[in-house]
Amino acid sequence: MEDFFKPKIVWGNLNLKGAYSYAPEEMFVNAPSPFLVTSNIAILHILNSKIADYYIRSLGVTRNGGYFEYKPMFVEKLPIPQIGLDNLCTYPVNPSKEMEIDIDYKVYQLYGLSSQEIDYIENRES
Known part of the structure; x- marks a missing residue:
């Protein structure tokens, strides 16, 4: 129950x-709305990235x-890198469109994607 307050x-x-x-903390959401208890904004940015959506x-x-x-x-199967998350924590919770593009490329770097893999993710049809 205490997780709802975190x-x-x-x-x-x-x-x-x-x-x-x-x-x-202490903000509640209506069901059905899954949640992950964390204050780490880097995880938010990774989850909102194109590569995370492709994987999930x-x-x-x-x-x-x-x-x-x-x-x-x-969602819980997405592997989260343990190194390099500090770079993503510098972005605000609600980044601009330009920042979202920059975040996607930083996330690609975290996962060690090649330029061909990045091109595939960027140009695939959803």
């Missing part, structure tokens, strides 16, 4: 693409209309 990352259960938000969507099945159910069992 800072957390929340997301909608059914979405066209991953959309994660930060809920500060590869674990499940897309429904009619392109909707995907972002179940916690899929």
Whole structure:
């Protein structure tokens, strides 16, 4: 029960693409809205990255209309690098569009993606 009062990352259960938000301590969300208890903003930015969405969507099945159910069992399988997260913590919780592009490239670097892999993720059709 105490987890509901802690800072957390929340997301909608059914979405066209991953959309994660930060809920500060003592902020509550309606169901169905899974959450991950953490105050680490770097994890929020990784979850909102293109590579994370590609990976998480590869674990499940897309429904009619392109909707995907972002179940916690899929989200929790995303490996989070343990080194280099400090660079992502410098970005605000709600970055601008330009910052989102920069964050995506920093996340690609965290995962060690090649230029060909980055090109594939950037140019794939969702």
